[in-house]
Amino acid sequence: MGVSAMRIATVGVSDLDQAIVLFRDVMELQEERSGPVPASLTAAWKLPNGITAQMTELSCNGYPIGRLRLVEYTPTPSKHVRLDHGGDGGDKATDVGPKALDFYVADPILDSIKRIKKAGYSFRSPPVRHEIGVSISEECLFSGPDGLPVLIMVGHRHPETVMRPGTPHGLFSEIPTISVVSGSLEKTRQFYGGILGLTAKDDAETPNSYRNLVNDLTGVPRGTRVHFLLYGTEEEASGKILLVHFFDQTGARLKGRMRPGHLGFSLLTHDTKDLEGLHKTLIESGADIVSAPTIISDDGPKYLTMLVKGPNEEMFEFTQR
Numbered sequence: 001m002g003v004s005a006m007r008i009a010t011v012g013v014s015d016l017d018q019a020i021v022l023f024r025d026v027m028e029l030q031e032e033r034s035g036p037v038p039a040s041l042t043a044a045w046k047l048p049n050g051i052t053a054q055m056t057e058l059s060c061n062g063y064p065i066g067r068l069r070l071v072e073y074t075p076t077p078s079k080h081v082r083l084d085h086g087g088d089g090g091d092k093a094t095d096v097g098p099k100a101l102d103f104y105v106a107d108p109i110l111d112s113i114k115r116i117k118k119a120g121y122s123f124r125s126p127p128v129r130h131e132i133g134v135s136i137s138e139e140c141l142f143s144g145p146d147g148l149p150v151l152i153m154v155g156h157r158h159p160e161t162v163m164r165p166g167t168p169h170g171l172f173s174e175i176p177t178i179s180v181v182s183g184s185l186e187k188t189r190q191f192y193g194g195i196l197g198l199t200a201k202d203d204a205e206t207p208n209s210y211r212n213l214v215n216d217l218t219g220v221p222r223g224t225r226v227h228f229l230l231y232g233t234e235e236e237a238s239g240k241i242l243l244v245h246f247f248d249q250t251g252a253r254l255k256g257r258m259r260p261g262h263l264g265f266s267l268l269t270h271d272t273k274d275l276e277g278l279h280k281t282l283i284e285s286g287a288d289i290v291s292a293p294t295i296i297s298d299d300g301p302k303y304l305t306m307l308v309k310g311p312n313e314e315m316f317e318f319t320q321r
Helices: 016-026 039-044 109-118 185-195 208-218 275-285
Strands: 003-013 030-036 052-059 067-074 097-104 128-132 135-143 149-157 177-182 199-205 227-233 236-245 264-272 288-296 303-309 315-320
Touching: 003 016, 003 227, 003 236, 003 315, 016 030, 016 052, 016 067, 016 109, 039 288, 039 303, 067 264, 097 264, 109 135, 109 149, 128 208, 135 208, 185 199, 185 227, 185 236, 185 275, 275 288, 275 303, 275 315
Parallel strands: 003 067, 097 149, 177 236, 264 315
Antiparallel strands: 003 264, 030 052, 052 067, 097 177, 128 135, 135 149, 199 227, 227 236, 288 303, 303 315
């Protein structure tokens, strides 16, 4: 009944060509496919009538997991999934919902920072080196297309269960991790581990000695307690989901924000071998099924897809070939 690691992260953008310049030309990800979003898929995504969409899918050297799908909608959406750094949004960094896309870069991280700054993007914090569990990371966050939070990191000491050997296999890696601000850790564990069958690769609170550094990185007040809960699969180091919990500082829920048709990080795609079985389990658990299993017949070989809301305002696309 379990699901795969995250195969694709979908991001809605207002200017597809401009977004491609960042991810393909600056970060040197590889363009895998480009063209209109198939009609059966826009229907499964519950896009309103009259909205059309163009997409481009990118990978790191053809790697099948942790891909990025950029989607431009016509007319341009006015709704952002998350705007928690400037702009016209006003969301808080502690608000429950989708947060950022992560990419590994080589050491020193300053080389990648210079490259991204030269392309016109601004960083939200200087590089932060911190330790959680057995991992030592150096990370910083910048505002990508339409305010999308993008984190780049050097894995100074990351086990092979969370970082593929030799990463990055290019200037920038595939998407090893995406982050979501979590409301209830108990409900999160039940959904990701109990229902989806994913493995908890890390489950720990940031030590006091690193708390303020992590607070600066995540954009929350110093002194805020932070718990990291990392889910993935046993056989795959990439395509993980990092749930970040802020205890009593947890903010509001970004209700209805993560969905196709909005600007920003809008969809998580995972594969499964038994979509009907997963559908039944999700119904029994009381999950919110947005789009029941649907055949997609105009997007290459036929496959089934289903959209489901997670416990932290996530939107999942589960597929079965």
